[in-house]
Amino acid sequence: MTKGQPAVVLLSGGLDSATVAAVARREGFELHALTVSYGQRHERELEAARRVARSLQAARHVELAVDLAAFGGSALTGSGEVPKDRPIEPSVIPSTYVPARNLVLLSLALAWAEAAGARDIFIGVNALDYSGYPDCRPEFVESFERTARLATRAGVEGAPFAVHAPLIRMTKAEIIRLGVELGVDYSLTWSCYDPGPGGAPCGRCDSCRLRARGFAEAGFSDPLLVARPE
Numbered sequence: 001m002t003k004g005q006p007a008v009v010l011l012s013g014g015l016d017s018a019t020v021a022a023v024a025r026r027e028g029f030e031l032h033a034l035t036v037s038y039g040q041r042h043e044r045e046l047e048a049a050r051r052v053a054r055s056l057q058a059a060r061h062v063e064l065a066v067d068l069a070a071f072g073g074s075a076l077t078g079s080g081e082v083p084k085d086r087p088i089e090p091s092v093i094p095s096t097y098v099p100a101r102n103l104v105l106l107s108l109a110l111a112w113a114e115a116a117g118a119r120d121i122f123i124g125v126n127a128l129d130y131s132g133y134p135d136c137r138p139e140f141v142e143s144f145e146r147t148a149r150l151a152t153r154a155g156v157e158g159a160p161f162a163v164h165a166p167l168i169r170m171t172k173a174e175i176i177r178l179g180v181e182l183g184v185d186y187s188l189t190w191s192c193y194d195p196g197p198g199g200a201p202c203g204r205c206d207s208c209r210l211r212a213r214g215f216a217e218a219g220f221s222d223p224l225l226v227a228r229p230e
Helices: 015-026 044-055 101-116 138-151 172-181 206-218
Strands: 006-010 030-037 060-065 120-122 162-164
Touching (some): 006 015
């Protein structure tokens, strides 16, 4: 890789995506951050994505609106209540699964990568401390990378794409330790699926609980829970 080569990074504003963006920056890539507003009820993560993109000095930050809420089928897009305090078992796919979300997001990232002359895409999926979503598994990422080579002019002409998922086999605690090492400011991120009326994290959804457990196991306090001036 030539230093400064562009890479498209899917940046949701969450803990994992901020960490994977920092990994891409450490590897010398020029960050082209892509944030998708897909109709999620936790829109505060879009604000978080802007903060993280600025913090990591992304060369470009594109926000794209693709309203998956029009299809329904997920508690994250308004179809039903966000489950709280449930046993988190990866073998059970929860109602917060958004149909084909990561497939859609990676397709959009691929389109931008090909247009921008980038050959690398980064995504912060994780298959250990996660809610059981099928589009967070290694076999999905590997399959998409093969599809990218078949479905694009660049791939057919011998310039294939690499889909990087460096966090996929890490625990949440390991991800947080890595992010701290890389200087990620986790106070800029957002994880909660269903914040309260005052905007505070609910502390009870899968995402809040996985985040809390990760910080505890990593031996750090979550800066998002420490009062700071707006």
